[in-house]
Amino acid sequence: MLTPRGLFGFGPSSIGVLLALLVFVAFPSSSALAIPKCATPQLDGGTAFPFDAYVHLFTTTAGATIFYRFSEYAPPSAPTHSGSTATGGTLTYTGVTFIIPVGEYGYWKAVAYKPGYADSNIADLSIDNTGN
Numbered sequence: 001m002l003t004p005r006g007l008f009g010f011g012p013s014s015i016g017v018l019l020a021l022l023v024f025v026a027f028p029s030s031s032a033l034a035i036p037k038c039a040t041p042q043l044d045g046g047t048a049f050p051f052d053a054y055v056h057l058f059t060t061t062a063g064a065t066i067f068y069r070f071s072e073y074a075p076p077s078a079p080t081h082s083g084s085t086a087t088g089g090t091l092t093y094t095g096v097t098f099i100i101p102v103g104e105y106g107y108w109k110a111v112a113y114k115p116g117y118a119d120s121n122i123a124d125l126s127i128d129n130t131g132n
Contacts, residue, residue, distance in 0.1 A: 038112035038120035049131040053100040059112040066093035068110040
């Protein structure tokens with residue numbers, strides 16, 4: 001049997017559940033826990049055949065650290081890190097200019113990291129300075 005006391009106890013909790021459902025339906029992609037993602041690293045510079053190529057890595061995420069691996073012969077494995085520390089043969093990009101001589105290739109895999117952000121996508125970057 002439904003009593004006034006049971007009716008008043010049921011009503012407020014039902015309204016709360018209904019309001020919560022409406023918020024999730026109306027704003028499905030909003031979240032206080034959304035984490036921004038670092039922008040994927042890119043190359044600045046490039047093929048300069050018949051001259052040496054001068055190359056820099058960059059990301060548009062201000063204050064992000066770029067971790068990378070480099071090879072002259074073939075794309076390297078993905079860079080790894082633990083927080084702000086490079087691991088497993090990965091290097092931390094310090095702004096150095098890479099020089100790719102005439103007739104050579106350069107291959108990078110790079111990732112951008114910043115505390116409070118999700119890592120960027122891993123970038124596959126290459127320079128062909130062979131003139132072919």
